[in-house]
Amino acid sequence: MIEECGRRGKTMVEKRQLFMDMRAQNYDVIRLSTYRTACKLRFVQKRCNLHLVDIWNMIEAFRDNGLNTLDHSTEINVCRLETIISSIYYQLNKRLPTTHQISVEQSISLLLNFVIAAYDSEAHGKLTVFSVKAILATMCGGKILDKLRYTFSQISDSNGIMMYMKFDQFLQEVLKLPTAVFEGPSFGYTEHAVRTCFPQQKKISLNMFLDTMMADPPPQCLVWLPLMHRLANVENVFHPVECSYCRSESMMGFRYRCQQCHNYQLCQTCFWRGYASGSHSNQHQMKEHSSWKSPAKKLGHAISKSLGCVPSREPPHPIYPELPEKPLDLAQVVPQQRSLPNMNDAMVSHSVISSGAPTPTKRLQHGLDMANRLADEHDLIAVYVSRLQNGTRFLESPSRLDEEHRLIARYAARLAAEAGNTQRSTPELAFNFDANKQQRQLIAELENKNREILQEIQRLRLEHEQASQQTPEKAQQNPTLLAELRLLRQRKDELEQRMSALQESRRELMVQLEGLMKLLKAQAAGSPRLSPSHGASRPMPMPVRSTSACSTPTHGPQDSLSGVGGDVQEAFAQGARRNLRNDLLVAADSITNTMSSLVKELHSDEGCEDEEEAEKLQNGKERG
Numbered sequence: 001m002i003e004e005c006g007r008r009g010k011t012m013v014e015k016r017q018l019f020m021d022m023r024a025q026n027y028d029v030i031r032l033s034t035y036r037t038a039c040k041l042r043f044v045q046k047r048c049n050l051h052l053v054d055i056w057n058m059i060e061a062f063r064d065n066g067l068n069t070l071d072h073s074t075e076i077n078v079c080r081l082e083t084i085i086s087s088i089y090y091q092l093n094k095r096l097p098t099t100h101q102i103s104v105e106q107s108i109s110l111l112l113n114f115v116i117a118a119y120d121s122e123a124h125g126k127l128t129v130f131s132v133k134a135i136l137a138t139m140c141g142g143k144i145l146d147k148l149r150y151t152f153s154q155i156s157d158s159n160g161i162m163m164y165m166k167f168d169q170f171l172q173e174v175l176k177l178p179t180a181v182f183e184g185p186s187f188g189y190t191e192h193a194v195r196t197c198f199p200q201q202k203k204i205s206l207n208m209f210l211d212t213m214m215a216d217p218p219p220q221c222l223v224w225l226p227l228m229h230r231l232a233n234v235e236n237v238f239h240p241v242e243c244s245y246c247r248s249e250s251m252m253g254f255r256y257r258c259q260q261c262h263n264y265q266l267c268q269t270c271f272w273r274g275y276a277s278g279s280h281s282n283q284h285q286m287k288e289h290s291s292w293k294s295p296a297k298k299l300g301h302a303i304s305k306s307l308g309c310v311p312s313r314e315p316p317h318p319i320y321p322e323l324p325e326k327p328l329d330l331a332q333v334v335p336q337q338r339s340l341p342n343m344n345d346a347m348v349s350h351s352v353i354s355s356g357a358p359t360p361t362k363r364l365q366h367g368l369d370m371a372n373r374l375a376d377e378h379d380l381i382a383v384y385v386s387r388l389q390n391g392t393r394f395l396e397s398p399s400r401l402d403e404e405h406r407l408i409a410r411y412a413a414r415l416a417a418e419a420g421n422t423q424r425s426t427p428e429l430a431f432n433f434d435a436n437k438q439q440r441q442l443i444a445e446l447e448n449k450n451r452e453i454l455q456e457i458q459r460l461r462l463e464h465e466q467a468s469q470q471t472p473e474k475a476q477q478n479p480t481l482l483a484e485l486r487l488l489r490q491r492k493d494e495l496e497q498r499m500s501a502l503q504e505s506r507r508e509l510m511v512q513l514e515g516l517m518k519l520l521k522a523q524a525a526g527s528p529r530l531s532p533s534h535g536a537s538r539p540m541p542m543p544v545r546s547t548s549a550c551s552t553p554t555h556g557p558q559d560s561l562s563g564v565g566g567d568v569q570e571a572f573a574q575g576a577r578r579n580l581r582n583d584l585l586v587a588a589d590s591i592t593n594t595m596s597s598l599v600k601e602l603h604s605d606e607g608c609e610d611e612e613e614a615e616k617l618q619n620g621k622e623r624g
Contacts, residue, residue, distance in 0.1 A: 018047065018110055022181070031274040033186040038227040040181040045139050048111040049102050051232065053092055055142035055150060061088045062133060072130035072154070072169075078116065081127060085111055088136075098454055118180035119173075130154070134173035144229045145210070145317050152209050162204035168194045175221060193221045210317045230254075230290060239292045243267040245275045255289040509587045516594045523601060 022043050030036040045051050062068055065084045070076075089104045096102070119131050137150055155166035171193045178187035197212060197219040198204060204212075212219065218226055231253075239251040244264050251267040258264040261280045274282050 018044070018114060021047065030272040032272065033183060034223050034227055035272050037178050037181065037183040037187060037224040038231055040183065041139070041177060041224065042228050042231050044114060044181065045141075045228075048114065048139075049089070049092070049107045050111065050136075050139050051141040052096070052102070053088060053140045055137060055140055055146045057091065057095075058088065058136055058140045058142075059150060061091065062136075067129055067133065070129045072128065072133075072166075074129045075126040076129060076132065078112075078120075078125050078127075081115065081132060082108065082112055084132065085115075098451065099458065114180065118176050130169065131173050134170060135177065138174055138177065138225070141232075144214070144226055148210055148213050149206070152206050156206070160205060162209055164194060164198075164201070167197075171197075171221065174225075178224065187221060187224060190221075196220055197222070206320050207317075210320075214317060234290045237291060239289075241265055241292065243270055244280070245270040245277050255292065256286045257289060259285040259287055506587070509591070513587055513590055513594070516591065516598075520594060520597065 022040060025039075025043060027036055027039050027043070030039060061084065065080075065087060067084070085108050086104070089102070089107050093101055093104060115127070115132075115135060119127050119135065133154060134151075137147055140147075151170065152162065155170050156162050172189050175187060175189040175193070178184060213222065214226065217223060234253050237253060239255045240249075241251055241255060242249055243251060243266055245266055246269070248267060254268040254271075256266045256268070256271040258266075258280055261278070261284065264278075264280050266275070266286070271286065276282055
């Protein structure tokens with residue numbers, strides 16, 4: 001149950017995405033509902049990559065999946081429908097070149113969700129075989145004539161006559177497509193749709209069906225179907241004509257020319273939106289053009305038409321036989337024994353029988369014989385075609401099929417005779433066959449190499465695109481790298497603070513050392529024997545902190561010794577070659593030595609004072 005709910009949610013999201021993309025194209029601003037419906041269905045067709053699948057490939061997919069053996073009312077579930085759609089797209093990718101491959105999974109998902117939304121809106125999970133055939137045969141690519149012929153084969157009986165009940169069912173299924181793209185009010189199914197297509201209840205053959213569907217205009221309920229095919233044909237048509245409204249210098253697609261205003265032409269965008277300028281009105285009759293002819297070409301066509309050199313307009317579709325065509329049984333066709341019409345044939349046959357190796361004369365006579373036979377067959381075919389074009393009675397005569405059978409039998413006999421001649425092939429023909437085989441192998445090898453080169457080019461292009469991407473963007477997208485960078489910055493700040501504190505401590509020690517050295521110099525310069533009061537009253541110099549002690553750790557060793565006496569600087573003249581730890585150790589040793597010498601001086605002063613007191617006491621005793 002949870003998986004089914006999740007699948008339905010995903011289906012709704014993908015269906016919503018398809019319709020959101022269609023709404024982003026802004027097709028609703030098109031004024032005419034026919035063009036609006038055709039544009040929407042053409043967008044769905046291209047979005048699902050159905051325009052790349054021909055109607056014959058679709059029929060082959062139906063046969064491969066066993067749909068031609070099932071009754072039209074048979075229901076299939078969504079899983080089997082997905083299998084059918086998957087086989088269609090996987091076969092399509094096999095036919096496409098490697099540089100034009102499509103996303104199979106995305107196409108399957110989009111088409112499956114669209115079919116379910118259009119034909120299974122109540123979520124039964126099943127569709128009929130006829131519904132699947134109708135929607136896929138209508139939305140695929142290919143010629144509209146082939147699609148209508150396949151549709152007629154599905155709605156006709158064994159005698160080649162359309163069944164009105166089947167055609168009504170076809171309209172019910174195919175008119176669900178406009179409803180799926182929110183055009184149901186204009187092209188929805190009604191009970192009178194069949195009567196609008198065929199008002200008279202009579203037998204409808206294939207030719208009558210094609211005449212009605214491909215008429216101008218077609219039936220009102222299906223007017224969007226031929227327009228969708230015309231849209232596909234004019235997507236890349238260029239018209240070097242300026243639009244009279246938007247003043248665009250050229251047009252793509254359809255071109256519309258007003259039948260009342262002189263030289264007033266609109267592009268398809270302006271016409272679809274109902275734009276007009278000047279004396280032109282939207283009520284004027286417009287003619288749709290799907291191609292562009294130069295004025296010189298138009299003039300030549302008009303002159304040819306006036307002189308009667310232009311043939312009459314061809315019918316919109318070929319004339320098909322009234323009854324369904326049955327396959328011919330060519331197994332009983334036996335090549336007739338040809339009589340020798342002239343002496344040349346007798347000479348050729350005698351020479352071929354008498355000797356196995358062909359001479360130049362034999363080859364020449366054989367070529368003349370083949371040319372004569374081909375000319376006779378071409379004459380027969382030309383006479384048959386002329387009779388087809390000149391009279392319509394000949395199309396209805398039963399002798400037409402007999403003559404077709406004779407032509408086919410004659411052609412089969414010629415093929416059989418040629419097959420018999422090839423059995424007596426000469427070494428030259430064998431050599432030619434081997435040469436052709438080698439050429440085919442060479443072509444196959446070149447195609448394989450070309451395919452490998454294209455794959456290598458594609459791989460190198462992908463590597464180049466990946467390498468050309470900026471690394472900072474990648475770093476910004478990676479939270480782990482951002483966290484590491486943040487920690488490194490914090491560590492750097494801590495180390496800088498620590499360095500600053502050590503520099504301050506070093507400077508203070510230097511100042512203290514300077515005071516101690518000054519004290520030693522003062523003692524060395526004074527009298528060697530001092531009175532106790534004088535020695536006791538000597539103040540101890542306290543270290544004075546320099547105002548520049550807060551210098552940054554980026555200063556060098558000479559900057560850190562500024563303001564310090566020359567002796568200290570001289571003692572630490574090699575500080576540039578030492579690190580901070582060694583400087584501190586040297587300073588500590590100097591302080592220790594200085595304190596030791598100071599203590600010795602103090603002890604020597606006390607010993608002198610004791611000796612003086614002892615002498616004074618002795619002198620006093622002597623005087624007493």
